[in-house]
Amino acid sequence: AAAEARFIANNPRSKQLHELAVGVLPGGNTRSLLHTSPFPLSMKQGKGAYVWDEDGHKYVDFVGELSAGLYGHSHxxxxxxxxxxxxxxxxxxxxxxxxxxxxxxxxxxxxxxxxxxxxxxxxxxxxxxxxxxxxxxxxxxxxxxxxxxxxxxxxxxxxxxxxxxxxxxxxxxxxxxxxxxxxxxxxxxxxxxxxxxxxxxxxxxxxxxxxxxxxxxxxxxxxxxxxxxxxxxxxxxxxxxxxxxxxxxxxxxxxxxxxxxxxxxxxxxxxxxxxxxxxxxxxxxxxxxxxxxxxxxxxxxxxxxxxxxxxxxxxxxxVFTPDVCVAFNAEGDTLRARLAALARGTRLAFTGRGSLIGLHFTQRGVHVVASSDDLARAGRRTDLRDLFWFEMLEEGFWITRRGFIALILDTPDDELDRFVGAVAAFLERHREIM
Ligand code: PLP
Incomplete structure (x- = not known):
């Protein structure tokens, strides 16, 4: 609740734009996936591996347009x-x-x-x-x-x-x-x-x-x-x-x-x-x-x-030649391995391959995911997932709320390092519920 309250306070322009949008689009939305409660964040601009929202915050773009944005903005x-x-x-x-x-x-x-x-x-x-x-x-x-x-x-x-x-x-x-x-x-x-x-x-x-x-x-x-x-x-x-x-x-x-x-x-x-x-x-x-x-x-x-x-x-x-494809996905594998090492023994798990990464918060902390049944059986924790989303926004990381990262080519290495640090700090900060 506190993280959500900060989100509302930090994003008055997105809130206002959502209120205008609901007057012309059902729910203010034309891509159902992009609706988030209490209102979606409105992005204004992208450049390379970054996006800026309507309230002026800058983010590393880990949404990567749900994988269509591989080249980044205006490559x-x-x-x-x-x-x-x-x-x-x-x-x-x-x-x-x-x-x-x-x-x-x-x-x-x-x-x-x-x-x-x-x-x-x-x-x-x-x-x-x-x-x-x-x-x-x-x-x-x-x-x-x-x-x-x-x-x-x-x-x-x-x-x-x-x-x-x-x-x-x-x-x-x-x-x-x-x-x-x-x-x-x-x-x-x-x-x-x-x-x-x-x-x-x-x-x-x-x-x-x-x-x-x-x-x-x-x-x-x-x-x-x-x-x-x-x-x-x-x-x-x-x-x-x-x-x-x-x-x-x-x-x-x-x-x-x-x-x-x-x-x-x-x-x-x-x-x-x-x-x-x-x-x-x-x-x-x-x-x-x-x-x-x-x-x-x-x-x-x-x-x-x-x-x-x-x-x-x-x-x-x-741009995305076979060699670049291999190197880029190897970077993703390295990032996932670092994240998974941090999350071992917690309620957070990472899935995926190469440059596509899934994040899952479950009650029982599943770490091998072979099907959606495994996630359902482990008890999805959407409350923890949302908390993670709100707090990563505050750290300047734009991630799909449902827990999906699609890396963009040329994302600076130090931003990947910074993300690993932010995840570690999140897990430490919320140790008692993770
Ligand atoms: N198939 C898969 C595996 C997808 O992930 C998607 C989109 O996410 C689609 C099909 C649909 O593609 P589009 O959104 O371009 O219609």
Missing amino acids: PAIRAAIVSTLDGVGLSLGSTTAQEQRFAAALCARFGLARVRMTNSGTEANLHALAAARRFTGRRKVAVFAGGYHGAVLSFGGDDGGAPAPAPNTVDRADFVVVAPYNDVAAARAAIAAAAPDLAAVLVEPMQGAGGCIRGTRDFLRAVQDAARAAGALFVLDEVMTSRLAPGGLGAALGLDCPPDLVSLGKYLGGGLAFGAFGGRADVMAVYDPRAPNALAHSGTFNNNTLAMHAGCAGLAG
Whole structure:
């Protein structure tokens, strides 16, 4: 309560802006995840690895736009690509473009895809990938995993209790077989085999992102891939969040088949602009070939918008090269190991891989997290999570309230050190409740 009172006192402008916003946006909000009680913090500006709020406080940006902000704010190479596109190309040309082909080739080369198509979001990428799987197999159902998040209308629980329930769905829930829990090989095999006759696809994240940065084990993911194939269904890997974790994506790093039948991509790959893509096998993607008589339509005014095509390409080719990807994720692993060492024996646990870090406060202090069930069983402590959030804001760290850190490239090392110090001080300060 004291931390929340200080938050209110410290952020009068954010409070006022929220009061204005509720008059025009339901709850003052257009991205449900970003609502926080008593009101969300309004950010005014970002530069590099920092953001400033409307009341003038400066923060290290650990939200990293939920992983889409990998390049940071106005990275010089991304900025140059956007400015030169605005000056020399224009916004949307209502035509195919050479740049769209170049970017598609870069994505195919990087992620081992035979064909790819662009969308405006990861949600759309998954919806179109599932449509392709349905058309290709002539089947309807899709197996997903409890705790999985595949976009606004494709959310399957695992929420840590602080965010609103998934949006009312525009997809038919009866089409989905929800396999629980994640990382349970036997449960996955059984559910996939049982659904086989009408199963078009198995859709899985190689690490559950929004579900809490819960890593899928190699054995589990391989078993799911093989079970999908044995069922005559397509294996669809959702790499919207995880493609940043290894040069060819996390699936390739874990030894899954490359190319997968289908893969969905998004987030940072558009250079920080609205973006998604899906691709994979040429024979599957051919369902969208407009030269074919019964092709599926895949339209979208901004699918090949010039800014995303240029910014995305500049980022992938010139900034987030395979070497940079490896070094950046190694830094994340080092940071997570330092944090985990501090938190041993407390109610705080860290999950994730590379540059994506999950933070979990539980009653029983779980330290190995294989599924959202483990967190639920350990008893989520949203009160401690919120206290941490309020106090980290006071220390100048902007973190997703639900306990998620997506590192930005070029975050200064001394800020990472400072964060480790702030976490240590938090644990010490609240020793009796931690
Ligand atoms: N799939 C995964 C694994 C995600 O993490 C997300 C977004 O967080 C999506 C899909 C949806 O992407 P978008 O928010 O661009 O629609």
